[in-house]
Amino acid sequence: MLEVQNLSMRFGGLLAVDGVSLDVQEREIVSIIGPNGAGKTTVFNCMSGFYKPSGGKILFEGKEVQGTPDYKISRLGMVRTFQHVRLFTQMSVVENLLVAQHRHLNTNMLAGLLGTPDYKKREQKALDRAAYWLERVGLLDLANRDAGNLAYGQQRRLEIARCMVTEPKLLMLDEPAAGLNPAETKELNQLIVSLKEDYNVSVVLIEHDMSLVMDISDRINVINQGRPLASGTPEEIRQNDDVIKAYLGEA
Amino acid sequence: MAANNFRHALFCAVVTLIISIPILGLNLEAKGINIILTGAKTSTYVAIVLAAVAVFVFQAYRDSIMGLLGKLPNFNPLADKEPMEQSKRVKLESWILTGIVVLALFWPFVVSRGSVDLATLVLIYVMLALGLNVVVGLAGLLDLGYVAFYAVGAYTFALLSQYTGISFWMALPIGALLAGLTGMILGFPVLRLRGDYLAIVTLGFGEIIRILLNNWTTLTGGPNGIGGIPEPTLFGMEFGRRVKEEGNTSFHETFGIAYSGEHKVIFLYLIALVLAVITALIIRRFMRMPVGRAWEALREDEIAARSLGLSRTAVKLSAFTIGAFFAGFAGTVFASKQGFISPESFVFLESAIILAIVVLGGMGSQLGVILAAIAVTILPELAREFSEYRMLIFGAAMVLMMVWRPQGLLPMRRIHITLNKQE
Ligand SMILES: Nc1ncnc2c1ncn2[C@@H]1O[C@H](COP(=O)(O)OP(=O)(O)OP(=O)(O)O)[C@@H](O)[C@H]1O
Ligand SMILES: [Mg+2]
Numbered sequence: 114m115l116e117v118q119n120l121s122m123r124f125g126g127l128l129a130v131d132g133v134s135l136d137v138q139e140r141e142i143v144s145i146i147g148p149n150g151a152g153k154t155t156v157f158n159c160m161s162g163f164y165k166p167s168g169g170k171i172l173f174e175g176k177e178v179q180g181t182p183d184y185k186i187s188r189l190g191m192v193r194t195f196q197h198v199r200l201f202t203q204m205s206v207v208e209n210l211l212v213a214q215h216r217h218l219n220t221n222m223l224a225g226l227l228g229t230p231d232y233k234k235r236e237q238k239a240l241d242r243a244a245y246w247l248e249r250v251g252l253l254d255l256a257n258r259d260a261g262n263l264a265y266g267q268q269r270r271l272e273i274a275r276c277m278v279t280e281p282k283l284l285m286l287d288e289p290a291a292g293l294n295p296a297e298t299k300e301l302n303q304l305i306v307s308l309k310e311d312y313n314v315s316v317v318l319i320e321h322d323m324s325l326v327m328d329i330s331d332r333i334n335v336i337n338q339g340r341p342l343a344s345g346t347p348e349e350i351r352q353n354d355d356v357i358k359a360y361l362g363e364a
Numbered sequence: 365m366a367a368n369n370f371r372h373a374l375f376c377a378v379v380t381l382i383i384s385i386p387i388l389g390l391n392l393e394a395k396g397i398n399i400i401l402t403g404a405k406t407s408t409y410v411a412i413v414l415a416a417v418a419v420f421v422f423q424a425y426r427d428s429i430m431g432l433l434g435k436l437p438n439f440n441p442l443a444d445k446e447p448m449e450q451s452k453r454v455k456l457e458s459w460i461l462t463g464i465v466v467l468a469l470f471w472p473f474v475v476s477r478g479s480v481d482l483a484t485l486v487l488i489y490v491m492l493a494l495g496l497n498v499v500v501g502l503a504g505l506l507d508l509g510y511v512a513f514y515a516v517g518a519y520t521f522a523l524l525s526q527y528t529g530i531s532f533w534m535a536l537p538i539g540a541l542l543a544g545l546t547g548m549i550l551g552f553p554v555l556r557l558r559g560d561y562l563a564i565v566t567l568g569f570g571e572i573i574r575i576l577l578n579n580w581t582t583l584t585g586g587p588n589g590i591g592g593i594p595e596p597t598l599f600g601m602e603f604g605r606r607v608k609e610e611g612n613t614s615f616h617e618t619f620g621i622a623y624s625g626e627h628k629v630i631f632l633y634l635i636a637l638v639l640a641v642i643t644a645l646i647i648r649r650f651m652r653m654p655v656g657r658a659w660e661a662l663r664e665d666e667i668a669a670r671s672l673g674l675s676r677t678a679v680k681l682s683a684f685t686i687g688a689f690f691a692g693f694a695g696t697v698f699a700s701k702q703g704f705i706s707p708e709s710f711v712f713l714e715s716a717i718i719l720a721i722v723v724l725g726g727m728g729s730q731l732g733v734i735l736a737a738i739a740v741t742i743l744p745e746l747a748r749e750f751s752e753y754r755m756l757i758f759g760a761a762m763v764l765m766m767v768w769r770p771q772g773l774l775p776m777r778r779i780h781i782t783l784n785k786q787e
Contacts, residue, residue, distance in 0.1 A: 161671060187673040199668035201661050211654070212661040213672045218654045222682075225653040226646065279672060 114139055114315060115160075115191070115283055120169035120179075121339075122155050129155045131339040132169075135317075137283065140309055142316045144326045147336035148359065153319045154196055156336070157285055160317075161193045162186035173283070188216060192276040193285035196319075198268045202261030206252060206271060209260050210243035213275045239278075246274040250304065266297040273304065283315045284308065290322045298325060305329055327351065335359070373423035377416045384412045430767065457731055461644070464734065468637055472630045480629050482745055484701055487636035488694050489737040491643050493721040495690030497733050498647060500722050502656065503683030504663035505555070506563040508715055509570025512550075513543040513688035515577060515710035517695020522590040522705050523583070532596035536639075536696050543692025544685045551684035555677055570715055577707040589706025593699050595628060596635055636697050643690050644730055650686065659683050720758070724765060 115137040122130040130152040137143045145153045159166040162183035171179040173189055181189075201209050211218075218239055219225065219232040247253040250270040255263060260271060269289055276284055286305070290298045306329055308314045320326050326333065327347045335342040335356050343353045350356055389404045389412060422429065472480040492514060499507045517539035524530040524538065554565045577584045584590065650656045658679045661669040670676060699705050721740050725732035 163667070163671075182675075183670045184673050184675045187671055192673075193671055195668070195671075199665050199671075201664045201668065203664060204657070204660060208657060212657050212669065212674070215654055215658055216673050220654045222650070222653070222655060225655070226649055275672065 114174055115317070116170075116172040117156070117160065118170040118172070120156060120159055120171065121167050122152070122159055122164060123167040129339050130159070130166075130336075133334075133336060133339070133341050134169075135334045135344065137315050137317060139315060140313055141331045142305065142309055142318060142329050144318045144320060144330040144333045145336060146320065146323075146326055146333060147342070150338075151336045152339040153336060154287055155339075157193060157287055157317075157319065160186075161191065161285060187279065187281075190280075190282035191285065192279050192281045192283075194269075194272045194276060194287055194289060196287040196291070198265075198272055200260040200263075200268055200271060200275075202259065204260060205257050206247065206260050206263070207240070207243050207256045209271060209275050210246065210278045211239055213278045214239040214242065216279075242278050246277050249277075250274045251300075266293050269293065269297075269301070270304070277308070277312070277314075281314060283317065285317045287319045288321060289318070290320055290325050298322060301325070302329055369424055369426070373420045373426075376423045377420035380416045380419045381412065384415065385409075388412060460731060461734075465637070465641055469634075472633050477626050477629050480626075480633050481701075482742065484629070484633045484636045484697075486738055486741045487633070487640045488698050488701070489718065489721060489741050490640045490734055491636075491690055491694040491697070492718045493725065493733045493737050494640075494643050494647055494730065495687045495694070496718050497722050497725075497730070498650070498659075498690075499683050499687035500719065501729075501733075502651065502663070503659040503680060505680060505683060506559065507566045507684070507687070508563050508712075508719065509566035509568065509573075510687070510691060510718055511710045511712070511714040512570045512573040513547055513691035514695040514698070514714065515573055515707075516543040516546045516688075517692030518699040518705050518709070519577060519584065519590070519695075520692070521696045521699040522593050525593050526590055532594060532696070532700050536693065539696035540689050540692035543695065544689035547688025547691075548681060548685045551681050551688075552677070555680040555684065567712070567715075570710075570712060574707050574710050574712075577710070585706075587706060587708075589704055589708070591704040593703050593705065595703070596632065596700055598631060632697075632701055636701075639693060639697060643693065644734075647686075647690075648730065655679070655682055720762060723762075 115135075117133065117135045120130055120133045121128065133152070133156055135143060135145070145156060147153055155164070158164045159179065160171055162178070162181050162185065165180040169179070170177055173186075173191060178186060178189065178191075187193075201212060204212070217235065219229070219235045221232070224232040244253065244256070247256055250273065252263075252267060252271055252274065255267065260268065263271060269292075273284075273286070273289065289305075290301055293301060302325055305316055305318070309316060318326070318330065327350075330347050332345065333347055333350045334344040335350060335353075337359045342359060343350060343356050345353070388408055391402050391404055392399050393402050468483075472483065492510070496507065496510050499505050499510070520539040520542045521530075521532070521535040524535055530538075550566075550569050554562060554569075557565060578586055580586070658669070658674050659682075661672075662674060662676060662679050666676065669679075698709070702709075717740060721736045722733060724740065725734070725736035
């Protein structure tokens with residue numbers, strides 16, 4: 114469903130991404146790994162429309178989407194989380210989820226002012242969907258708290274729930290396990306697998322936690338210094354000499 | 365650190381001298397047909413030097429002075445309290461607002477005509493500030509040219525009444541819609557700008573509109589303005605001594621009471637009150653609607669908001685347009701109240717005052733904005749003797765405000781939608 118061909122991104126003199134290709138099929142978890150500064154987040158930024166790539170193509174469901182504005186990309190059904198959590202910290206947890214459903218709501222101002230039946234129905238539906246996902250990630254009891262007051266692990270889960278209420282086809286997670294304790298990482302592991310199995314979402318995952326990556330990925334792409342280094346199943350990657358060298362050299 | 369402070373203080377003192385000596389120390393005097401330059405009295409020079417010394421001392425010890433200022437007890441005892449529980453707070457705020465409105469309803473019948481007139485002005489400022497609050501407080505867009513939309517509303521009514529003899533009630537929606545439309549057209553190209561840039565461009569727009577009104581003499585009458593703007597009527601009843609418009613009746617004759625100039629003033633006041641209440645209610649409602657949440661989301665984290673499918677331009681434009689709409693509303697009432705308008709009424713200072721009300725009130729909070737509008741409009745009237753120093757006091761108040769309570773008198777806490785437990 115997603116195909117990235119020969120993507121490159123240049124910042125001034127720095128070629129942060131150089132000739133990266135990857136593809137994601139329906140109901141698949143594909144990981145991007147690589148040392149710090151390899152250009153993983155930059156690939157995400159290109160895919161989600163924050164950057165206009167300097168070269169290459171991005172095809173989503175057969176249509177070229179490189180350079181499409183970010184908000185339109187997410188409306189196509191590709192949403193992302195951020196390496197550093199980006200919640201609306203002064204809004205309540207449930208409101209974070211309502212903002213995400215903006216385009217499912219009746220945004221006609223007159224309808225809102227008059228409180229038409231359609232407006233109320235959709236507002237209620239959005240609340241129900243929010244409640245469902247809060248329950249799903251275990252935050253229902255905290256629904257009316259300010260999002261900024263949540264613990265770090267809870268914020269991470271809320272960010273994923275916030276993506277899910279938009280009913281995406283493809284979810285891009287940028288280091289979702291960063292800063293989580295082992296128990297939370299395990300929960301996250303199950304959540305991501307369940308997103309794929311139960312909700313038919315494809316996932317692109319950037320992650321440094323190798324056990325998580327090896328455990329849940331269907332395929333893995335390795336990037337080093339902006340260039341693709343290897344790709345294949347977790348088994349193949351584990352045994353790839355180049356990858357071992359890059360990681361050992363890094364460590 | 366200390367050396368740095370010293371150098372900075374010295375610099376400020378020298379700047380003070382450089383500015384004050386020519387302005388205060390040198391006078392131009394007319395002698396016959398010539399104008400000659402004379403020095404001022406010695407005492408003036410002494411005062412200038414003293415002022416420079418004061419500036420030096422303040423700047424040198426600025427950090428400790430400002431620190432002391434910050435430690436002063438809070439003027440607003442409510443400010444540091446734990447935020448009240450939302451349901452309680454909402455209830456309290458509604459009660460206070462209802463109380464204010466009820467008081468405001470009876471008030472004009474017991475006070476003088478001048479006070480009612482002033483109160484009408486306060487209400488116009490309340491409308492303006494509530495509207496600007498949407499733009500600045502809720503959507504986080506610094507708009508320094510807000511008065512332009514106020515002008516559009518006022519001039520729409522003035523021109524339409526001059527050329528087509530339209531009534532107040534017809535002009536009210538037209539003026540507001542036209543102002544909203546202007547907001548949309550002006551906003552579209554500039555809303556991608558951020559912070560300071562947006563502020564500068566909107567400042568420019570405000571001036572452009574004023575200069576246009578000033579110079580398009582054939583249409584707007586230029587600096588002479590437009591007069592003869594009709595007052596509102598009540599179901600076709602006029603409040604003047606004699607009926608001006610064919611087909612209308614007069615209020616005092618219909619009810620068989622003696623004519624009194626006060627009827628008109630009170631009626632205008634009541635209209636302004638109703639419109640201000642409507643404005644407040646509509647904006648309150650907006651805050652709970654998807655669009656209100658989108659404003660806040662975009663203000664809090666634009667990148668996250670965009671990643672969730674919110675179009676920055678559309679959301680910001682909606683705030684800009686709605687703000688402009690209510691400015692047009694207020695403009696129409698203003699034109700009707702004055703009966704005469706000229707570009708004088710729509711200078712930058714007006715934008716600044718409205719913005720000050722929003723900032724003082726605590727960006728985003730309606731009750732705060734209403735209280736601040738009352739304070740900012742009425743205090744200068746009470747202190748008429750000091751009117752020369754009005755801007756000075758105003759500036760000082762703003763500086764103090766920023767030191768003590770940067771979040772405003774009553775900082776906003778938006779009403780959150782709560783999720784009730786299911787089952
Ligand atoms: N907006 C930008 N402007 C200039 N350089 C950038 C920009 N964004 C990223 N870079 C550079 O591109 C390179 C790749 O950065 P990127 O954030 O994609 O790495 P990463 O693989 O996500 O690393 P990490 O694992 O630390 O998150 C880095 O050298 C970074 O400094
Ligand atoms: Mg990164």
